[in-house]
Amino acid sequence: MCGICGEISFNGAPASASAIEKMSDAMAPRGPDGSGAVLRGRVGFGHRRLKIIDLSEASAQPFVDTAAGLTVAFNGCIYNYPELRAELSGLGHRFASTGDTEVILKAWAEWGPAAVERLKGMFAFAIHERDSGRVWLVRDRFGIKPLYYAENGKTLRFASTLPALLAAGGVDTEIDRGALHNYMTWHSVVPAPRTIFSGVRKLPAATIRQIEPDGQHRDRVYWEPSFARSAEDAERSAEDWRELLLEELRAAVRRRMVADVPVGVLLSGGVDSSLIVGLLAEEGQKHLATYSIGFEEAKGEKGDEFKYSDLIADHYGTNHHKIFIPSDEMLANLPSAIRAMSEPMVSYDNIGFYLLSREVSKSIKVVQSGQGADEVFGGYHWYPPMASSNRPVEDYAAAFFDRSHATMAEHLNPDYLARRDESLGFVAAHFALGGADDAVDKALRLDTNVMLVDDPVKRVDNMTMAWGLEARVPFLDHELVELAGRIPPELKLAHGGKGILKDAARRVIPSEVIDRPKGYFPVPALKYIDGPYLDMVRDALTSQRARERAIFRDDYLNKLFAAPSEHITPLRGSELWQVALLEMWLQEQGV
DSSP states (O other), rough: EEEEEEEESSSSSSOHHHHHHHHHHHHHGGTEEEEEEEEETTTEEEEOOOOOSSOOGGGOOEEEEETTTTEEEEEETTHHHHHHHHHHHHHHHSSSSSSSHHHHHHHHHHHHGGGGGGGEEEEEEEEEEETTOOEEEEEEOOOSSSEEEEEHHHHHHHHESHHHHHHHHOOOOOOOOHHHHHHHHHHOHHHHOOBBBBOOOOOOEEEEEEEEESSSSSEOOOOOOOOOOOOHHEEEEEEEHHHHHHHHHHHHHHHHTSSSOOOOEEESHHHHHHHHHHHHHHHHHSSSSEEEEEEEOOOTTTOHHHHHHHHHHHHOOOOOEEEOHHHHHHHHHHHHHTTSSSSOOOTTTHHHHHHHHHTTTTTTTEEOOOOOHHHHTTSSSSGGGGGGGGSHHHHHHHOOOHSSSSHHHHOOGGGSOOOOOOHHHHHHHTTTTTTTOOOHHHHHHHHIIIIIIIIIIIHHHHHHHHHTOEEEEEOOHHHHHHHHHHSOHHHOOOOOOOOSHHHTTTSSSSSTTSSOOOOOOOOGGGOOHHHHHHHHHHHHTTTTTHHHHOOHHHHHHHHHHHHHGBBBBSSSOBBBHHHHHHHHHHHHTOO
């Protein structure tokens, strides 16, 4: 886990040491344990290190293998690196370190780009081949590790965060109207390769980019989800699926314990994080460190789920930490949490994860977290209606979209309105892809491979890494997700959603945390904006910079200011918070 950055020149000029230093410095919180840079003529890499595996300097980065002519800057963790190391040793490779970084380089030397398909983990990395002059950019199957880039024809810069690119300068920060359409439609999700800025893009998940010395490039998608079911799958009983699922869950959680430092769990009290604790207890983990957070209630809406996290902590005898955040402390930390976002993210969870990570990082460096289970196993309310849908695109939009294209014209000033319905068109194109014939499967595929990547997954990475904390997400183990894709939709939708996962969980954890109303990360003060929170967002949206930018129509903003709690999106989000968050993020980035 770390931060990576680099510059590639295409006009013969050397890579800029100054730009790499600025990008690296901007990512210091991601890698507080060390930094380094390697410049080789037109290519330069930078790195910030968080020591998790091989704590010695032997695994410092960027890592250079002189004999192979390879240099790598790597962010993430390869969970199966011990097995790969043993295989590569058997093929004659010799290692100078005991970490996973060098394993990537030796695997590349042995198998080339095909090595990526052997990696089990979360990763984003850049490799420079000395002899060919090529640079390769690679991102993991679910985009758990971020990779942003900006290019101008003469150079390409890349970094783990968008603000790092801004720090190096020269970035086109014009608002991308298509990305803004996505942001306003999908509660801040902007799918790759777009970002809110026209001049910054992100490498899509499961992609290998080959960049030639002259700047020409080509991409290859090395993994795609499949919802195809074999004849054998069709014959399986619910009990058979449950046992297969438990086996894969155990492997996914066990795999994410690989580290040379302790690993804890972010315990919300929901079935997903509780199941992780239960499975680790099965593995023999004693006195596991677990962490929960709560906030003050607002308008009668409770701000914590300690009742359920306490139940699991007591049941398994974990070393449990309950963190309660008063409203004034949350308000004081909101600007810092917004500044830590690589892109504007509207979910209330952000401030929760930010403050939780601050406290967790005081005692531990690695945690497991339950993100992804709802998207993979059908836990949201918009999935059941899809089961009987004859118009899946329209039905998905009706349940999931924050606003229609027509409504958006009433909210945005004309200069910022996309010419066509970018968001509905994206969903229609995605649903039309082969490999998912059932409407539920189409929605699950879209949410797992697009919405999840650029909302919950990005949120967890940004907020944890703001404090040098590594978060691992076992529900996005690609072998587990491949199995889930084959499970019939009706088994996933049973019991109000996540039926098959709940059935598996009953074999492991107390039923009280399974048979309960679905919970969300509760931060009620940001849903019902009033008092000092209303003052904060009003100040941002009526500031001189906001007026000059003029993204939103004045009549729309005035309606929101007059009655914030009356403008709630279909997914229970505040419209005022959504528009204010974008403006506050732009201002925090100095734009």
